[in-house]
Amino acid sequence: TLPVYLDCDTGIDDALALAYLMAQPEADVRGIGTVSGNTDSGTAARNTLDLLALLGHDDVPVAVGEHDFLAAPYAGGAPHVHGANGIGGVQLAPADRQVEAESAAEMLVSLARASAGTLRVIAIGPLTNLARALELEPRLPGMVHSVTVMGGAALAPGNVTAVAEANIANDPEAAHAVLTAGWPVNLVPLDVTMAHLLEEPHRQRLAESERPAAQVLASMLGHYFEFYRDIFGRGCSAMHDPLAVAIALGSVVAESAPRVPVVVDTSDGPGRGQTVCDLRGKYRGYEDRRGATCRVVLRVDADFCEHLTLSLTE
Ligand code: BDR
Ligand code: CA
Numbered sequence: 001t002l003p004v005y006l007d008c009d010t011g012i013d014d015a016l017a018l019a020y021l022m023a024q025p026e027a028d029v030r031g032i033g034t035v036s037g038n039t040d041s042g043t044a045a046r047n048t049l050d051l052l053a054l055l056g057h058d059d060v061p062v063a064v065g066e067h068d069f070l071a072a073p074y075a076g077g078a079p080h081v082h083g084a085n086g087i088g089g090v091q092l093a094p095a096d097r098q099v100e101a102e103s104a105a106e107m108l109v110s111l112a113r114a115s116a117g118t119l120r121v122i123a124i125g126p127l128t129n130l131a132r133a134l135e136l137e138p139r140l141p142g143m144v145h146s147v148t149v150m151g152g153a154a155l156a157p158g159n160v161t162a163v164a165e166a167n168i169a170n171d172p173e174a175a176h177a178v179l180t181a182g183w184p185v186n187l188v189p190l191d192v193t194m195a196h197l198l199e200e201p202h203r204q205r206l207a208e209s210e211r212p213a214a215q216v217l218a219s220m221l222g223h224y225f226e227f228y229r230d231i232f233g234r235g236c237s238a239m240h241d242p243l244a245v246a247i248a249l250g251s252v253v254a255e256s257a258p259r260v261p262v263v264v265d266t267s268d269g270p271g272r273g274q275t276v277c278d279l280r281g282k283y284r285g286y287e288d289r290r291g292a293t294c295r296v297v298l299r300v301d302a303d304f305c306e307h308l309t310l311s312l313t314e
Pocket of ligand 1: 011014081124159165167240
């Protein structure tokens with residue numbers, strides 16, 4: 001089995017990612033930490049506990065992470081995208097348990113210490129908790145299997161500014177620390193996630209499934225589809241976070257790419273939050289550069305949304 005720590009800002013596509021992760025028999029989810037992003041970290045934790053109860057996984061510990069970002073306070077999330085409660089206004093049955101006493105950063109450090117280099121860290125929200133964990137345990141980069149981050153835009157436009165993607169834009173200082181920490185990173189940017197759109201027929205299959213969790217996810221998606229209608233001219237939605245989970249587990253094959261250096265613009269200019277990916281690594285002579293630790297996933301050829309829909313309805 002593959003030990004996993006998930007860090008999320010639950011979130012509609014985070015909810016789908018969580019359901020997908022829990023459905024993978026090879027994943028051994030040791031803990032989940034929440035961070036502010038789509039909603040605040042406390043609400044994200046509540047959403048996560050309630051979703052886990054719905055999915056029949058009340059045994060997975062959940063820790064609340066950072067409420068504020070390294071250099072700025074949390075400023076209200078993305079209610080226009082994810083609804084006021086983060087999950088499209090859907091009311092879940094409240095789980096009958098509480099969050100852990102430790103913080104998300106503490107949970108990540110203790111899971112890494114206990115798993116002898118095998119822990120897969122999957123981050124699908126702002127990277128504040130991971131940055132705090134690096135402060136708590138500077139040897140953390142040598143203690144995990146890999147870090148898969150949904151975030152950034154390499155050649156594609158951003159979704160918050162012309163160049164910045166939401167998870168990175170929320171906390172560029174944290175993102176810079178995490179992407180340059182030296183651990184092996186799989187970066188799953190908008191370049192690839194915007195190419196995997198869940199369409200209305202997929203949503204219908206979730207809605208008509210006999211699985212209650214699939215029905216609930218279908219109603220959350222109703223809200224998300226309206227946001228994407230403005231972008232694509234039809235109701236659909238990009239599967240950012242589920243795709244990152246699949247890549248972390250090796251369930252879909254990403255185009256093989258060399259590891260390259262990625263830094264984040266933390267200036268106050270128009271480039272703030274940009275992931276500057278040095279993709280020259282694909283040319284001879286640019287290999288083996290210092291800081292070349294990030295595999296930037298630009299393409300996945302599989303029909304990921306079909307695979308996702310099957311996983312959630314079977
Ligand atoms: C990312 O930002 C959040 O809104 C989504 O959950 C996803 O993690 C996409 O830019
Ligand atoms: Ca997210």
